[in-house]
Amino acid sequence: MTSHDPIVIAGGGVGGLSAALALAGIGRASLVIERAPAFREVGAGLQLAPNACRILRNWGALELLTGAAVAPEMVRIRRGVDGADLAKLQLKNAEQRWGAPYVNVHRADLLSALLEQARKSELIEIRSGSALTGFIEDERGVAVTYRCDGEIRRAAGSALIGADGLRSLVRSRLHGDANDKPVYTGHTAWRTVIPADDLPEPMRRPASNLWLGERAHLVHYPLRAGKVINVVALVEDSWRGEGEGADFWDNHGDSKFLLNRFKSWTREALDLIGASESWLRWPMFDRPPLESFSRGRAALLGDAAHPMLPYLAQGAAQAIEDAQALATALAARPDDAAAALADYSAARKTRASRIQQASRKQGEIYHLSGFKAFARDMVLRASGSNRLLARQDWIYSI
Ligand SMILES: Cc1cc2nc3c(=O)[nH]c(=O)nc-3n(C[C@H](O)[C@H](O)[C@H](O)COP(=O)(O)OP(=O)(O)OC[C@H]3O[C@@H](n4cnc5c(N)ncnc54)[C@H](O)[C@@H]3O)c2cc1C
Structure with missing residues (x-):
């Protein structure tokens, strides 16, 4: 050796x-x-922040994602129960602000780009x-x-x-x-990908959408040049992992559970959840x-x-x-x-x-209830895009 x-x-x-x-x-x-x-098609969407995109660009992998990635124009934050807007973080200037774009991709497309780039190198052997x-x-x-x-x-x-x-x-x-x-956190992510044509126009806009609610939140954004919408519902629940392997991507979940879990939410959010019967359940662990x-x-x-x-x-x-x-x-x-x-x-x-x-x-803040949620919403509304973006600078500007 x-x-x-x-x-x-x-x-x-x-x-x-x-x-x-x-x-x-x-x-x-x-x-x-x-x-x-x-290398099969596993998982669903990934938001790739500028700190990741800058490095991917240096390796020549970012340009391979061009046809598949969607650059969100904003992060729109809404309240789950009534759909009220809480904040809109403008991302159109991501490149100027952080020196690299912010893009959303399918995990399989990112893996394909990395694999394609790796296969060009004689220095890399993959078994x-x-x-x-x-x-x-x-x-x-x-x-x-x-x-x-x-x-x-x-x-x-x-x-x-x-x-x-x-x-x-x-x-x-x-x-x-x-x-x-690994310790189960009590949080489970439910994920699905819905053909964009099955959803109304506001759901198809190039934005990362975040809805906040009590002990739960919902995220959705377009992928694959806007052809599909990635949806993730994150819930705090009592479900426990069913042993080894419970956290793999082929763990199917029942959409009726989700509709019941989100029943106090606004119609728009429920229609989105109801648009897919095929969900994958991903219990989340921490170490x-x-x-x-x-x-x-x-x-x-x-x-x-x-x-x-x-x-x-x-x-x-x-x-x-x-x-x-x-x-x-x-x-x-x-x-x-x-x-x-x-x-x-x-x-x-x-x-x-x-x-x-x-x-x-961040998860604790997203899932607040009662007065604390009210205070959080007030801060989000009062802050404005620039101040909220500035909170991400330490993460995105490396
Ligand atoms: C719901 C959800 C949403 C997420 N969203 C985002 C997001 O928007 N943006 C973001 O940046 N991150 C996101 N993440 C996190 C991201 O998915 C992971 O952090 C990332 O995939 C970690 O990559 P990894 O290569 O370290 O591990 P993995 O992706 O788990 O890869 C490990 C690999 O090792 C292989 N392996 C395991 N054991 C062995 C062995 N004994 N021998 C050989 N191979 C082995 C596995 O098959 C696998 O291919 C999200 C995660 C979840 C659960």
Whole structure:
């Protein structure tokens, strides 16, 4: 094992493919092992904030999204019970304000763009249908085992990046703390994608729409050049995960439950919810922040390092930031992977943990009731677009 061996990346999601692209950008080879047999069309919409778009543009991946992405003109915030407007955050000047656009994309389109860009590079090898089963890391490098076609195979690398998501095997082996387990937050996201032609014109406008209610909120925006509308209903409920795998995308939900849950909301919102019978249910988990994202020649990235509630729409964006920071650290110390990974962890920990905590807080604010909700609505109404946008500057302007 030498520093010229590829860097092994476990997981070929947004984080893993981003890491491979960032590493290729500094001339480092990587081997991506992805458990899924094929890169299938999973999930639904993602809001890609300017901090993510700036990095994607540098990798040449943003332009591949041009036909599929929709740039929202505003974030429109409304009250669920009566549809009253609370705020309109203008996004038309995102490029001038934050140096990059704000776009909404289908997760599958983002993965396709990352994959297309990765396949152009001779420095990136991708093995799908390959699930990491274990690894050993020491001062000479890493040795990994993975299951492929029913056999256990081996690979050597100069370092291992665990981009293997919420239930990361790499994280469990690195930290091995019995308390470090994903914890169900009591929040569930229900997601669907509706053909735009099935909805009235106001629902099809190029905007990110956010409706606030008691212990629930609703988000919707157009995707795929406006042909479909992504809808997410986020509810606090007593439903508990049904064991391992409960949080995967093919977990179907009953729309009658949702219509009942939102029954006190305005007709417009109910019509939107009722326009789809096919919902996927995604219970949301959290994990305590880590002291460090690395140990020796292994490090964590994306949800494996810092899963976050989606209320600031930053999970994928932070995985993309991680990938760029990883490459910067390795470029600065090409012959000392362990030191470079420690630098990477130090560079990312404070910001990622802050955004993780801010996302949680944002959810509490969205779901307020009674007088607190009234006060929140007053502040939103009084603030105006510019002051509300300024609150996002620390996240979007990196
Ligand atoms: C409802 C909802 C809405 C969201 N909206 C937004 C948004 O608008 N904007 C945003 O930026 N983020 C959003 N996010 C967050 C975003 O989806 C995640 O943060 C992001 O997908 C994390 O990427 P990742 O690559 O770290 O993990 P994942 O996407 O989970 O990828 C991990 C990969 O590792 C693979 N894997 C797992 N175990 C192994 C193994 N042992 N061996 C090999 N491969 C393995 C998996 O198959 C998977 O492909 C949202 C999340 C949710 C739940």
